[in-house]
Amino acid sequence: MTEHHIKLPEGSIERSTTTLNLGPTHPATHGVFQNILELDGERIVSAEQTVGYIHRAFEKLAERRPLYQITPLTDRLNYCSSPINNMGWHLTCEKLLGVKTPKRVDYLRVIIMELARISDHLICNSIVGVDSGAYTGFLYVMQYRELIYEIYEEICGSRLTTNIGRIGGFERNFTNKAFEKLEKFLAEYPDVLREFQNLFSRNRIFMERTMGTGGIAAERALNYGFTGPNLRAAGIDYDVRVHTPYSSYEDFEFTIPVGKSGDNYDRFLVRNDEMWQSLHIIGQAYQKVQQFKGAEAEVFHADVPAYYLPEKKDVYSKMEALIWHFKIIMGETDIPPGEVYQSVEGGNGELGFYLISDGGRTPYRLHFRRPCFIYYQAYSELTKGAMLSDAIITMSSLNLIAGEMDA
Amino acid sequence: MSRPVRFNTTPIVADPKDNISLVGMPAGYSGEGFFATKMSDVVGLARKNSIWPLPFATSCCGIEFMATAASHYDIARFGAERMGFSPRQCDLLMVMGTIAKKMGPILKQVYLQMAEPRWVLAVGACASSGGIFDTYSVLQGIDQVIPVDVYVPGCPPRPEAILDGFMRIQDLIGKESLRRRTSEQYKALLGTYGIQ
């Protein structure tokens, strides 16, 4: 609890602090959260955060909806990389229901998730650039985000809140057009990323603004529950894809980039390196997918008619398929009772789903372990003693997505 | 099994020398060295092609707005080059994203700080009606707290849809009467929201 107008010791610029309200509507707060800063001149003495300006009661909503209707809710958690949230939710349901997905589905899922990760890191890094004054990087990479959106559109029809996939796989096979666009992306994007990196990584102004600001020690980061690129920038190589592999991530070779001091510059570099690793993973996954030939290349879902909508021609001709179709659409499928915790490596860290089912048609309790919410607590410690402009850069380099923070 | 594509099978290739559209002149009477038209037409023409929007982006629609403002869809060619973040300097309040009850008073405060003439564009299902979030904490549409001019449905609306909404606002601005903001009807409208 911060007091306002704190008395300052001798030698400070002012006699008592100035209170500055940053947010919730502010160009620098990407998403709605508020910081009440106590300033001594330009130095921050303390910061108090207020969140909840976009609290949409996801957890209460989920108790009302059958499993498939919760996927659109998960889209809106970290909306910059919604396929990862969707896949995480489907993995949770598959764990609860005991569904095993075929390898081709896993590899396709990996492609989509890594594309989503690239899309999320692009937003974060280009916005760090915009906040430090460099608008060009943002405009330049948004072109390639549009290409990623086109790939999503080929598969599921929508750009941003994708609602992609189903329990057991995907709703349709990836078309040749989708693979063409993926190849175009793999061919053109590395040069773009290299150019984007060259704009910032050794840029004197950018380095001076981001090095040494907003840093956190590794032990403090762990204690604060940091995960994802922010934790890896502090030096701990914890990545859910490696520690508890899901969706056949163990079949891929990739490294986990790790920083040293956890400051803004390290976070920027870690995210850039993760984009390179994601490209590497997508390339491997694409090769693996192309090795499936003939009938295997047509597999895009697991054979679980109880949870995966049967094909329309079966619904019109077979009785069981009609019953499954009806039950799934009306949300009356039998979910076994139990509690399960599944986590995926989201754009910001470990996105966890804690699902308790009591055998009814909707979850009894669904809790989202949201990484943004957990690490935003540390913001007051990260900005203690920093200048006001550093606080702005710290806020955007932490990649705070308000939808995930408030849920 | 996907259906064959029926529309837009031969898309037009952009030709910078040919496809440049100019803003049309308002109807009027012209002669050598003069052009007479209605004041409201001229003022409307000037205002609608140089709107300074205030992007009030709260959630997912904000990311689609960023895509609209980026170079692919480019809202700047409609005159919205300068995105202001100060309500005192902006004409159009674009509310993009869910407004929770906690945020409602802040939205109203931002609207009150804007100077007349001001317009409001509600982008997305959440701003129009609460969207998919029919819960205790979400404001079911921003028209509960501020008067809205154009609603853009979608979750999130495609950038083309946001541009379409923007063009409708431009139509409204172009045809607006100069006396609207001081009229009894407008004051009554604001009165229903508790704004003097």
Add this chain to the structure above:
Amino acid sequence: MALTNITIKERLIAKFGDQVSGFEEPYGMLTFESPKENNLKVLQFLYDDEELRFQFLTDLCAVHYPGQTGRELAVVYHLHNLVDNIRIRFKVFTDIEKPDVFTATQLYAAANWMERETYDFFGVQFVGHPNLKRILNVDEMDYFPLRKEYPLEDQTRIDKDDEMFARGGSSL
């Protein structure tokens, strides 16, 4: 020797005896419970022990079971041992009349906001928390919305017709 669920269970029973109970392994994650007075002792033991080393708090949430009198609110801790890569789930049950649970903020700084969220949604009072006030809902809210007895929708809204949304409406 790798750390397994059996080893963890044995160490816990060896240290706490019958204070820990309800051992289950749903989907491979060891789950157990303890009376709410012991929650800090168990967490501290899991943190400090050289073999167990559960030094990462993954998640803290609550569940409302209105049917179980005397044990309505469950506070669930998900802990993670990053070195040996094991997760466990630890539950404490509390009465809804007096939902006081000791705070874990001294041990894990991450618990600060997670406990505030749990208080906001369920009304669990965390004893010793530095700043226990509402975090996600409006400050003036006077009830705890995620408890089962409260409805999802805002009852004062006039534009959404419950009957059209198949929720019974005025006829029921």
